[in-house]
Amino acid sequence: MEVGQVILVTIKRLGINGEGVGYYKKKVVFINGALPGEVVVAEVKKVEKNYATAELVRVKEKSTDRVKPGCPVYDQCGGCQVQHLSYPAQLRGKKEIVIESFQKYFGSDKLPEIRETVGMEHPWSYRNKAQLQVGMANGKVVTGLYAAGTHQLIDISGCPIQHPKTNEMVKTTRDVLQQLNIPIYNERKRTGVVRTVVARVGFETEGAQITLVTAVDEIPRVKELVLEMRSRLPYVQSIMQNINNKKTSLIFGEKTKTLWGKEAIDEKLGEVEFSLSPRAFFQLNPEQTIKLYNFVREAALLTGKETVVDAYCGVGTIGLWLAPDAKEVRGIEVIPDAVKNANENADRSGIANAHFFTGKAEELLPKWVKSGFRPDVVVVDPPRTGCVDKLLQTLIEIKPKRIVYVSCNPSTLAKDCRTLRKAFDVKWVQPVDMFPQTSHVECCTLLVGKGS
The missing domain is CATH 3.40.50.150 (Vaccinia Virus protein VP39)
Structure with missing residues (x-):
């Protein structure tokens, strides 16, 4: 097998990252976008000792579980990996991923x-927190995720797996940053102010919090920023700032301060009440x-x-x-x-x-x-x-x-x-x-x- 070679592969299962896994001349091949049961044509991109990766060229025999993705930028953003797979098949595939992991360490005959x-009855709009990078594209402020392996920011401010309020909070914050001309952080030049927007909502309490992660201590026109966000998002209870001035892939820095409202929002799970500060981990x-x-x-x-x-x-x-x-x-x-x-x-x-x-x-x-x-x-x-x-x-x-x-x-x-x-x-x-x-x-x- 060589890089650039076009091969025909039957996909056996889902990999742990959602890729299709098949074999070509006894070597395992990982192919993004391919589904179990499909026969696909793929171009080899990398060959290692124990495996190869290939790019999907076309599906020759399609799985009956293949569906149209529900998001227009699904194939670009990389946040979801299996929207092209029917939900019942997703659940089956995830069990197979667990089985495969235990077989590796336990052997096939000693599995628990x-x-x-x-699963969920409605497997959309379930995330209670959006954590999106802020950047500039064609003179406009963009909030999103980087496309896999690049520094191209894909705008996902209308993400279908996010709670509608987190989407609204992100979009509004993006628009206010644009309107007030607040400098956006440039990762390469290490200039600018705002790096990340984090929006969190309480499903049970409807509490809402926005956190701006910045590269500097002071946000220009901060009073106007807060007033505009409060006016446009009257349900928001907490507007926070976290300062991260380091060159790092970590989102949050050590210092957090309140720009307006409460330091934390409330949430409930069953009968248990929780107070959530910006850096507090809580299931999504x-x-x-x-x-x-x-x-x-x-x-x-x-x-x-x-x-x-x-x-x-x-x-x-x-x-x-x-x-x-x-x-x-x-x-x-x-x-x-x-x-x-x-x-x-x-x-x-x-x-x-x-x-x-x-x-x-x-x-x-x-x-x-x-x-x-x-x-x-x-x-x-x-x-x-x-x-x-x-x-x-x-x-x-x-x-x-x-x-x-x-x-x-x-x-x-x-x-x-x-x-x-x-x-x-x-x-x-x-x-x-x-x-x-x-x-x-x-x-x-x-x-x-x-x-x-």
């Missing part, structure tokens, strides 16, 4: 129970979050007598969800603002048996165990990179009765579960579709201590 993916799809957390509750199997540790606790969402059924909940998080929010959320919700602490789970948990606190259940919800090895080893040593592992990356989930199998049995994996139209899949996994 992997359940059907739980509230409807599916409730389903996911109910699976966490099922796995935790609490009777009111158990102590629970919520590692990577964020603003306390999972810990507070479990607290009514537990004896005590302790949460751990490295971001101080999130810990502050979590403890405030416990107070607001009238939950007295949950407390949240700043630090690393792999450091605090051993200290607590030494002082006599031994958790019955540990919940982990790490970033895409998975749990750090020190935490996995700590869990193996202290051996709680159950681990509930919430993951946004099936590959690192399966890898970590293989490590934890030294002391735990992996009972089941429940995929939940938190992000319809994308290749991402969230999982809730139950691990039970051997001999428990």
Whole structure:
């Protein structure tokens, strides 16, 4: 196989990034835009030792699950990967991604129970936060995402997977920045002011917050900016500024200040109330979050007598969800603002048996165990990179009765579960579709201590 060669490939499955995966002369080939069951013509773009990537030229035999994407810039922006796949097929494909990940680390004959993916009745308009780069194109302010592998900003201010209010907030902010001629940040020259617009809305409370991420401390014409935004968006409760003057791919800097209104907006999940500051992590799809957390509750199997540790606790969402059924909940998080929010959320919700602490789970948990606190259940919800090895080893040593592992990356989930199998049995994996139209899949996994 050579770069530039045109090949005929039968697609076997979806890859973890939503690409079609097939084989050509026993070498695995990844082809964006191709779907399982299709026969496609593709041009080879890269050849490595174990795989190749190719560009779709045409579909020779089309899948019955292929549909017309619901977004006009779907093929440019890269934010969604599988809008061209029917929703039932998306759910099946995501289960297959989870199975494939566990087969890699467990082998085909030792898989845990992997359940059907739980989806949405209406898999659109579900995101409660838009986080879009700001740039200039043909003299106009543009808000969007960069096209894959480029610095071309694709305007997605009318994104169909966003809540309509976040779309409206982004569009209005873009128009006001244009009207007041406020300088837009230029990444190459490192000049200008506004880098990113972040719009967040509470699905239950309808609270709304706009955050402008800037490269400098002071925004020119800031009073006019705030007045204009308040006039055009009367439902917005909070206008914030975050300062990030570093050359980095990270969105937020360390310093945040209030331009107008409240520092945080309110949101509810079930009976639990949350206060959300601009940098606070909160699940982007509230409807599916409730389903996911109910699976966490099922796995935790609490009777009111158990102590629970919520590692990577964020603003306390999972810990507070479990607290009514537990004896005590302790949460751990490295971001101080999130810990502050979590403890405030416990107070607001009238939950007295949950407390949240700043630090690393792999450091605090051993200290607590030494002082006599031994958790019955540990919940982990790490970033895409998975749990750090020190935490996995700590869990193996202290051996709680159950681990509930919430993951946004099936590959690192399966890898970590293989490590934890030294002391735990992996009972089941429940995929939940938190992000319809994308290749991402969230999982809730139950691990039970051997001999428990």
